Amino acid sequence: GESVGLxxxxxxxxxxxxxxxxxxxxxxxxxxxxxxxxxxxKGPQFIIDIRSNMDKRQGQRVTVLLxxxxxxxxxxxxxxxxxDSAVYFCAESxxxxxxxxxxxxxxxxx
Amino acid sequence: xxxVIQSPRHEVTEMGQEVTLRCKPISGHNxxxxxxxxxxxxxxxxxxxxxxxxxxxxxxxxxxxSAKMPxxxxxxxxxxxxxxxDSAVYFCASSxxxxPGNTIYFGEGSWxxxx
Numbered sequence: 001g002e003s004v005g006l007x008x009x010x011x012x013x014x015x016x017x018x019x020x021x022x023x024x025x026x027x028x029x030x031x032x033x034x035x036x037x038x039x040x041x042k043g044p045q046f047i048i049d050i051r052s053n054m055d056k057r058q059g060q061r062v063t064v065l066l067x068x069x070x071x072x073x074x075x076x077x078x079x080x081x082x083x084d085s086a087v088y089f090c091a092e093s094x095x096x097x098x099x100x101x102x103x104x105x106x107x108x109x110x
Numbered sequence: 111x112x113x114v115i116q117s118p119r120h121e122v123t124e125m126g127q128e129v130t131l132r133c134k135p136i137s138g139h140n141x142x143x144x145x146x147x148x149x150x151x152x153x154x155x156x157x158x159x160x161x162x163x164x165x166x167x168x169x170x171x172x173x174x175x176s177a178k179m180p181x182x183x184x185x186x187x188x189x190x191x192x193x194x195x196d197s198a199v200y201f202c203a204s205s206x207x208x209x210p211g212n213t214i215y216f217g218e219g220s221w222x223x224x225x
Contacts, residue, residue, distance in 0.1 A: 032212075034213065034214075036216075042218055042219075043114075043201050043203075043216035043217050043218045043219050044153070044201070044216045045216070046213055046214075046215065049213060089153065093212075097155065097158065097166060098143075098155065098214055099155070100152060100153040101152075102152050103152065103153075
């Protein structure tokens with residue numbers, strides 16, 4: 001029979017533009033959030049994290065925003081590069097156990 | 111620094127055969143996780159260990175799956191007997207759990223195909 005897979009939302013971004021990837025989480029008790037990047041054929045790679053007592057955290061070319069009121073997380077990538085093409089996952093954690101979202105496919109076009 | 115090391119990277123096996131996946135966590139980490147990734151279900155937590163003790167195995171699909179952690183530097187995930195629906199990428203991950211909020215680092219995965 002026909003198999004149905006997860007339909008990953010896709011974000012197409014022009015090289016050099018900024019990217020914003022959004023994520024809604026479900027558990028209001030989650031106190032730690034992580035963004036991972038997964039390239040084809042590889043394992044998820046840590047990008048940036050944020051604790052629930054913060055609403056913004058910046059890294060190199062990346063910024064994570066947390067809105068606990070609406071249980072929303074976003075990842076902003078500045079000056080998107082071809083190497084940023086990947087699937088991006090948000091994950092929420094309560095005492096070490098991570099639950100992942102479905103992921104967003106980011107495609108960087110020249 | 112060596113990351114999480116998994117073996118085999120790829121395995122093709124026949125239905126009914128036993129499959130053993132292996133993992134070496136990052137040295138010094140006290141928590142180890144087994145995840146499964148499929149197109150149908152995304153990334154699912156199967157089981158996690160803290161200080162070599164299984165803490166939560168609620169994600170283990172059924173009795174055909176078992177996981178062990180005999181010491182701090184080694185874990186196995188075994189499927190016996192294997193079925194085609196077990197085909198997936200199995201990731202091992204580790205972290206240093208010191209309280210709420212611990213970064214989990216993933217291995218490169220074991221790509222399993224059951225025919």
